[in-house]
Amino acid sequence: MQPNTLHRLGEFIDLDEDELSGFENICGARARAKRHTIIRAQGADVESVYLLAEGWVTSSVVLPDGERQIVNIHLPGDLLGMSSIVLSSAAETLTAVTASEFSSIRLPDFFAIFRDNPRVATALLLSVLQDRVTLMDRLIAIGRTSSARRLSSLLLHIHGRLSRLRPNDGASFHLPLTQVDLADVLGITPIHMNRVIKDLKSTGLIDFSGNTVTLNDVVKLRDFSALPVRDWARHPSWVSAR
Amino acid sequence: MQPNTLHRLGEFIDLDEDELSGFENICGARARAKRHTIIRAQGADVESVYLLAEGWVTSSVVLPDGERQIVNIHLPGDLLGMSSIVLSSAAETLTAVTASEFSSIRLPDFFAIFRDNPRVATALLLSVLQDRVTLMDRLIAIGRTSSARRLSSLLLHIHGRLSRLRPNDGASFHLPLTQVDLADVLGITPIHMNRVIKDLKSTGLIDFSGNTVTLNDVVKLRDFSALPVRDWARHPSWVSAR
DNA sequence: CGCTGTGTTGACAGGTCTCAATATAAGTGG
DNA sequence: CCACTTATATTGAGACCTGTCAACACAGCG
Numbered sequence: 023m024q025p026n027t028l029h030r031l032g033e034f035i036d037l038d039e040d041e042l043s044g045f046e047n048i049c050g051a052r053a054r055a056k057r058h059t060i061i062r063a064q065g066a067d068v069e070s071v072y073l074l075a076e077g078w079v080t081s082s083v084v085l086p087d088g089e090r091q092i093v094n095i096h097l098p099g100d101l102l103g104m105s106s107i108v109l110s111s112a113a114e115t116l117t118a119v120t121a122s123e124f125s126s127i128r129l130p131d132f133f134a135i136f137r138d139n140p141r142v143a144t145a146l147l148l149s150v151l152q153d154r155v156t157l158m159d160r161l162i163a164i165g166r167t168s169s170a171r172r173l174s175s176l177l178l179h180i181h182g183r184l185s186r187l188r189p190n191d192g193a194s195f196h197l198p199l200t201q202v203d204l205a206d207v208l209g210i211t212p213i214h215m216n217r218v219i220k221d222l223k224s225t226g227l228i229d230f231s232g233n234t235v236t237l238n239d240v241v242k243l244r245d246f247s248a249l250p251v252r253d254w255a256r257h258p259s260w261v262s263a264r
Numbered sequence: 265m266q267p268n269t270l271h272r273l274g275e276f277i278d279l280d281e282d283e284l285s286g287f288e289n290i291c292g293a294r295a296r297a298k299r300h301t302i303i304r305a306q307g308a309d310v311e312s313v314y315l316l317a318e319g320w321v322t323s324s325v326v327l328p329d330g331e332r333q334i335v336n337i338h339l340p341g342d343l344l345g346m347s348s349i350v351l352s353s354a355a356e357t358l359t360a361v362t363a364s365e366f367s368s369i370r371l372p373d374f375f376a377i378f379r380d381n382p383r384v385a386t387a388l389l390l391s392v393l394q395d396r397v398t399l400m401d402r403l404i405a406i407g408r409t410s411s412a413r414r415l416s417s418l419l420l421h422i423h424g425r426l427s428r429l430r431p432n433d434g435a436s437f438h439l440p441l442t443q444v445d446l447a448d449v450l451g452i453t454p455i456h457m458n459r460v461i462k463d464l465k466s467t468g469l470i471d472f473s474g475n476t477v478t479l480n481d482v483v484k485l486r487d488f489s490a491l492p493v494r495d496w497a498r499h500p501s502w503v504s505a506r
Numbered sequence: 507c508g509c510t511g512t513g514t515t516g517a518c519a520g521g522t523c524t525c526a527a528t529a530t531a532a533g534t535g536g
Numbered sequence: 537c538c539a540c541t542t543a544t545a546t547t548g549a550g551a552c553c554t555g556t557c558a559a560c561a562c563a564g565c566g
Contacts, residue, residue: 034350068497083400085490089408093400105400108276108393110495113400129502136382136389137504144378147389154347154396155355158325158335161403165451166331168521200544209407214522216546248327253352255310260371262379411554442512453555458514 028075030099031145033152033254035261044139048132049073049125055118062103064115070126072102077122078198081114082206092207094157095119095199097183104150120198144261152254159249164209167248169218172208174247177228181237194236270317272341273387275394275496277503286381290374291315291367297360304345306357312368314344319364320440323356324448334449336399337441339425346392362440386503394496401491406451409490411460414450416489419470423479436478 031037031045052075055061061072064083074096081094081102093114096102106112107129136143156179163172177197184195199207205215219230227243229236237243244251273279273287294317297303303314306325316338323336323344335356338344348354349371378385398421405414426437441449447457461472469485471478479485486493 083404083492085404085408085492087490091404091407093403105393105396107500108390108397108497110497113397113492113494129500130504133386133503136378136386140378140382140385143382143385143389144375147378147385147392148350150389150392150396151347151350154392154399155350157396157399157403158347158355161335161399161406162325162327162333164403164407165333166327201546202544211523212544213524213546217522220546248329250325250327250355252355255350255352258349258371261375262372443514444512454512455514455556456554459554462514 028099029073029101030149030152031142034148034256034258035141035145036257037141037145041139041142045135045142048127048135050127052123052125055079055122055124057118057121059118061116061118061122061124062112064112066112068103068106068109068112068129070128071104071107071132072116073125073127074098074100074102075123075125078119079122079124080117080119080199080203080207082117083114090206091209092203093160094153095180095207097187099187101146101149104153119203141261155252159252160207163247163249169208169210169214170222171247171249172210173204173215173218173222174227174243175249176204176207177235177237178240178244178247181235181240193238193240194234197233197235270341271315271343272391272394273384276390276498276500277383277387278499279383279387283381283384287377287384290369290377292369294365294367297321297364297366299360299363301360303358303360303364303366304354306354308354310345310348310351310354310371312370313346313349313374314358315367315369316340316342316344317365317367320361321364321366322359322361322441322445322449324359325356332448333451334445336395337422337449340429343388343391346395361445383503397494401494402449405489405491411450411452411456412464413489413491414452415446415457415460415464416469416485417491418446418449419477419479420482420486420489423477423482435480435482436476439475439477 029045032042050070055077061079076098079096079100079102080092081096082090082092084090102116102124103112103114106114135146159175159179163175167175180197181193181195184191201215201219202212205212208215210218222228223230227238227246229238271287274284279287292312297319303321318340321338321342321344322334323338324332324334326332344358344366345354345356348356377388401417401421405417409417422439423435423437426433443457443461444454447454450457452460464470465472469480469488471480
């Protein structure tokens with residue numbers, strides 16, 4: 023796979039080679055971020071968005087009292103830091119959870135796409151909307167379900183994302199997030215997170231040892247999580263052909 | 265003010281008359297929704313997005329067990345139902361809280377904008393990103409702050425939105441949402457909502473009688489709510505000129 | 507005029523948080 | 537390579553916030 027062909031723009035629209043290379047041309051050179059380093063801190067100037075090529079990255083916000091909420095978990099192919107475009111300084115802190123690689127896309131280049139490449143621009147909008155649906159589902163989970171259900175839906179979501187990246191992997195996956203991280207995703211305390219994991223393990227729905235997670239019964243787990251399954255409208259008819 | 269000039273596309277980019285009328289041309293005729301009626305139910309086919317011209321509309325999701333989470337509160341000028349574009353059926357239920365008026369924009373027309381009117385398309389993306397920041401802040405509030413703080417930040421957000429629509433209004437506003445609605449926004453129980461309102465009133469930070477809300481000290485209330493204030497990047501330099 | 511939706515309050519249960527302590531693993535510097 | 541520090545995981549006890557169940561007042565509405 024070529025370096026910069028790893029993105030999710032083709033998930034909704036079949037882009038041709040010209041369109042794809044038009045996008046890849048605006049991606050800067052690969053940069054690396056070591057584990058546990060900050061790619062862009064909240065409050066920083068917003069000059070670029072980023073295309074994640076390798077590794078796990080979280081997007082989080084720290085409140086004045088020190089509480090942290092992880093808003094998004096990014097995997098290779100994701101665009102990072104998009105929503106801060108509309109702000110005078112970055113809202114979210116982008117942190118490399120594992121050693122990561124990414125390209126920067128400078129904002130003038132990014133917006134040139136809208137002028138030069140309308141179907142890629144459309145794909146970008148759809149990509150942002152997809153991200154918004156995910157954020158909405160996380161909000162629903164936190165607002166209206168118990169911690170155990172939140173954990174279930176999170177693990178299902180991550181597993182689904184990983185399955186798209188590596189379709190042949192099974193029900194087990196490596197989860198580089200700590201229990202503190204997971205708690206910050208789910209809006210609970212690390213201590214409580216630990217107990218919720220223990221409880222969910224004891225039901226037999228999942229295994230969780232070290233950093234390896236196994237979903238023993240995806241159907242039952244999905245049922246337990248009580249969140250709607252999202253059926254994405256891949257390649258919808260209303261997008262104008264080239 | 266002309267019927268369809270009420271939208272928020274100009275908040276980030278100065279659009280000229282041609283561009284504005286290009287957008288207004290794709291908006292269908294005004295439709296009306298009575299109070300407490302559903303504009304589009306979750307699970308319905310996604311054929312349009314909607315431009316709200318008059319009234320308050322909520323966007324909510326109902327879970328299998330009957331729990332409801334209100335994900336968004338829409339005021340005139342908002343685009344409704346955008347995120348369901350990427351789904352095979354609508355994720356959210358759009359409900360008229362007050363008598364409302366709106367235009368429908370059919371998806372083929374909507375996406376034609378990307379081909380015909382790149383700067384309007386850019387404005388649409390920025391509009392979606394702005395909405396995403398708001399959703400993110402709601403997520404942070406629900407995940408990491410107490411009920412009273414959540415209520416504070418919600419009231420501040422609504423007051424800010426209303427102030428943009430009617431700059432001369434003061435610190436009082438009419439809130440057509442019931443306590444049940446507010447509870448569904450904040451992820452708590454209606455009974456608890458009632459107590460939180462009582463508590464927050466007793467601090468003197470707000471008044472809340474009937475459907476009229478008064479913010480007695482916006483600065484103190486903002487400080488109490490503990491959520492960052494978003495400074496929107498109006499008319500940023502990196503958007504390509506026409 | 508009864509019904510339904512909304513607001514309000516009390517008593518109690520339960521989920522989650524806080525504080526505290528310990529064990530283990532990971533990272534760091536000598 | 538070891539000693540030390542730090543991060544992470546784990547468990548217990550009790551407090552606190554929020555939810556549940558129940559009851560009642562009130563308004564709007566057909």
